[in-house]
Each structure stands twice: as C-alpha cells, then as structure tokens.
Amino acid sequence: MTTTNNCTPATPGTSTGPRSERSSHPGERILLIGASRGLGLALAREWVADGRQVVATVRGPERTELHDLAEEAAGLLEIETVDITEPARIAALRERLADRRFDVLFVNAGVTNQPEGTVAETSTDEFNRVMVTNALGPLRTVEALQDLVEPAGTIGVMSSGQGSVANNERGGHEVYRGSKAALNTFMRSYAARHAGEARTLVLMAPGWVRVGVGGPNGLLSVDESIPNVVKTLDSLHGAPGLHYVDYLGRTVAW
Template sequence: MSITNSESSPDRRVLLIGASRGLGLALAQEWAQDGRYVMGTVRGSGRTGLHDLADAHAGQVEIETVDITEPAEITALRTRLADRRFDLLFVNAGVTNQPEGTVAQTSTEEFNRVMVTNALGPLRVVETLQDLVEPAGMIAVMSSGQGSVANNERGGHEVYRGSKAALNTFMRSYAARHSGERRTLVLMAPGWVRTELGGPNARFGIDESIPNVVKTLDALQGRPGLHYVDYLGRTVAW
C-alpha cells in the first residue's frame, strides 16, 4: 500500500529523478532509512537497485519510469502524478563522457548527448513537474563543482564542465523568473564521489557525500532563492 499525502508529514515526500544507481540510489536509501517517502524514477523496464530498495521498504519507496531526454516521457510522468504533491523534487539524472580531448575534438553527437542529458533535460523536468512541489517546498538539481566557471583553473573534462555550467545558468534564469516565490532552489555539488560516473579514483566514498548532501538540503529548507552549494553546505563560486 502506498503512503498517501495525508499520511506524510511535512518535508517527508521526495520525488527523485534518476534513482536506479550511484548517487541517486544512495539518496533514495538515505531518505528511506530516515523514514521519508520516496518516489524514485528509472529508465526502461530492467531491474535495478531501486527495485531492491522498494522491496525492502514496501509502501515507502515507489518506482516510476522516465527518460529525461524524451520530452514526451516527462509529460507522461506529469500526467501520471497529477494528483500527487511532494515537498522535494530532486533531479539527479545525468551522464559523463571521456575526460580527454577538447570540446572542439568532441563529436556533435556526443556533445548533444551530454548537453541534453545534463542541462536541457533537467530543466524540462523542473518546468514540467514544478507544480507537483508544495509552494514552500524545494526543487534541487544535481550539479557539480566542475560547473563553476570561476573555479575552472585547470581545464579538462570540457564537455562535462560545460554541461554543468549550462545547467547552473539555466537554473539561475529559472530562479530569476520565479523570484519572490517561497520555494528553495538548490544546485548541489556532491563532491568527486566513487561511483560508475565518478570513477574508481574519485576522492570520496558515497557514505562521505550523500549523508551530508541530505543534511545540507534539510538545512536549506525554508530559505527561498537559488543556492549553489557543495555537500557540506559551502557556497560554490559561480
């Protein structure tokens, strides 16, 4: 049996886009262990770690499907969730690419894949699903410290950096259009974490990043406006 909105307390209902593995799955686990209701999304019909989590937390963790690169799928998800409301929408879905090579050496196909998934798709999700978030709730997107233009002093990972910088800019435009609203908007830089996306040489383990990500989001609740922060709540330079 699903947990209904009336059974949930404030700040307990999460819609997590991209929860099948890595940081997204870890976020779903952290929130579920904290007693929050989580609606997590996966792509396609294959079994994932989120399905195991849903089995372990029956009625508390539910699964939906969406590919954020497909506008029709985002719209269909909005239709299916029309009567639901959430305190937090967190868009985690994203991809990386090979760090070697300059942006000019990247194929148009690869450039488009990374940009659509990391920048265009998340904003389409935010725009389409925003009405499912409570007026004083939170909309957060997984960004990266590599999206900081000011801190880019070493180069590398050019297309990925560019996609996250674009995401940050688009969210800043969204925030400007919604200034005066009570919602908290967050761009989260989780640190360089050892996942399939982050790679085996990353600096942090999931258990060092994700609990602090959740604590930081909780601390920002009720603070309207756009916040670009890292997993410890430190402001990241634009």
C-alpha cells in the first residue's frame, strides 16, 4: 500500500533515491519469508539476479512461480514451506534451518482486506485473520528465527506507509492500517528489547505497487519498487537500530 508524501529526511546511511548501478552482493545469504507471488516473488528474483543465496518460503505444497524461478536460478534459490499463522510450522522451519546462518532475514508475508467499511463493521474472524497474519505472525517469525541471523546482519519486515499513524489523514483501509500500525509498534518493542545490538532492523514501506495487496490501481510498478527496496536495505547494512523507511530510503513518520 502507499506511503504518503509526508516523509521526513532519511536517516544517515539510508538511500535517498535509486542508484544507477545494480547492487551486487554475491554469496550473501537471504532468508525470505513469503515469496510465492507478488512482492515476495519479486524480491526473490532481484536477490537471485544479484547472485545472492536465497532460501524463500511458500505456504503449502502447491507449485508456484517461485518454483519456476528456482529451476532457472542455477542453485541460488532453495524453497522451504511455512505458514506464519501457525506457531508449530514456524518452529518446524526453525528446526530445519538450525544449522544455517543468514545475513538477512526478511518477512514479507501479509494479507489485505476490503478497503471499504469501518473497524466496527468488520467481522471478528476477518479482523483476527488480518491482525494475526500482518502483525502477530511476523513477530513470532522474527522471534523464532532471529538466532539464525548473523550478529551484524539485518532483520526486515514488510510494513506499509499505511501503518503510519501520523500520516493517516484520509482514513480508509482501517483494519489493514491498524494491522500495519500494530506491526510497527511490535517491532519497536522488539528493537527496545534488543537495544545496543549490532543488527539492523527495518520496517519497509514498498510504496503502492500494482501487485498483490496493492491491487491494480497502485502508483508504482514492481520494477519501480523492488530494486529500490533492495538498494535501501543494502544501504542500511551496518546501521544498527530500527529504521521505518520507504522504498527510496526516506524515513516514514510514525
């Protein structure tokens, strides 16, 4: 979903715009949660094109476009399964990867719901579905997999500009907004508990992209968003603490 234009200047070390050259980090190890389609698939494709070693997840046994990418990736892409709404499956993934280490953990999994309607008009089941998938599930995943990330590595979560409380001047998408605001708050609490550690923590707002939860009316194409998401994540490497930024590296107001 879209990041509003009310972004504050980027923090030191962030990218303020697209770089002309492709970022290249051959051999870097990425664990990407939620990559069967949409932004996650695009992230996997971008990282593989950079020569990085990617372990990416799908929810179930069905064949996806990620499997097609794996066949073309010359050994750079492995596929795992996990459903982040089920703690037992997160734990099982952690066990399967226990002997692995990664430079980047990025949790992309998430859902949206109908944009119209207020919170009060949303059924309890639908509210729970969105909140568990977008807020509780990602934090459970981060907590379970954090020890697989190098001490100076990066842990990122796909947020949204719609998670900004300060920038919410138009309303709409109330449950989705609330779930991303909750995600941001939970990550801020996580960062507070891990203050002083060397890891970079990132809440990423990819812009309103014409794919996946963004829908067909988005302002950006995948090619306008995802390469810049990767460049921004790269630019934040070695900058400990929590960063809430958009795809161009601009800090988003809480």
